[in-house]
Amino acid sequence: MNTSPSKKPGLREALGEYIAKSKLRLTPERLAVVEAAEALTGRFTVETLIARVKEGPMGVSPATVYNTVELMVESGILRRLAPADGRSAAYEKATMMARPRLLLVCSACGSTKEIKDPELVKLLDRRRFQSFDPEYYDLKIFGICSKCQRRRRRVRSV
Numbered sequence: 001m002n003t004s005p006s007k008k009p010g011l012r013e014a015l016g017e018y019i020a021k022s023k024l025r026l027t028p029e030r031l032a033v034v035e036a037a038e039a040l041t042g043r044f045t046v047e048t049l050i051a052r053v054k055e056g057p058m059g060v061s062p063a064t065v066y067n068t069v070e071l072m073v074e075s076g077i078l079r080r081l082a083p084a085d086g087r088s089a090a091y092e093k094a095t096m097m098a099r100p101r102l103l104l105v106c107s108a109c110g111s112t113k114e115i116k117d118p119e120l121v122k123l124l125d126r127r128r129f130q131s132f133d134p135e136y137y138d139l140k141i142f143g144i145c146s147k148c149q150r151r152r153r154r155v156r157s158v
């Protein structure tokens with residue numbers, strides 16, 4: 001196993017911590033599943049993961065893949081997404097959409113301000129689109145900033 005110290009903490013470290021806390025063991029088979037998940041981008045199904053680990057040198061059983069995915073969901077490093085009709089549940093790394101950007105952009109002066117809106121984020125995360133698999137978003141809301149509003153009021157009152 002290649003564990004170069006320069007590598008930034010990833011799924012493996014996060015799951016390792018969780019497993020240690022739960023008094024379970026991070027077996028080489030579980031590690032192989034985590035590494036396969038780490039290599040995938042976007043959304044994936046357990047079937048994709050099973051196919052991935054099959055290509056590896058380790059003989060990992062589908063049951064191990066399923067229960068490692070469960071562990072990753074419990075530990076919060078993977079998110080389970082509600083399946084579309086008749087399809088298997090999809091998963092994505094929880095870090096993927098962890099920091100979506102919501103920007104207020106002033107269309108008069110061009111200034112931007114990043115805002116936090118957990119309710120809107122939740123809504124967008126849950127939103128499903130027909131024949132489209134969203135991976136991330138970057139939302140800009142255009143309008144007039146408070147400075148420009150003040151400036152406009154001043155101009156009008158003169």
Ligand SMILES: [Zn+2]
Binds near residue numbers: 109111144145146149
């Ligand atoms: Zn402005």
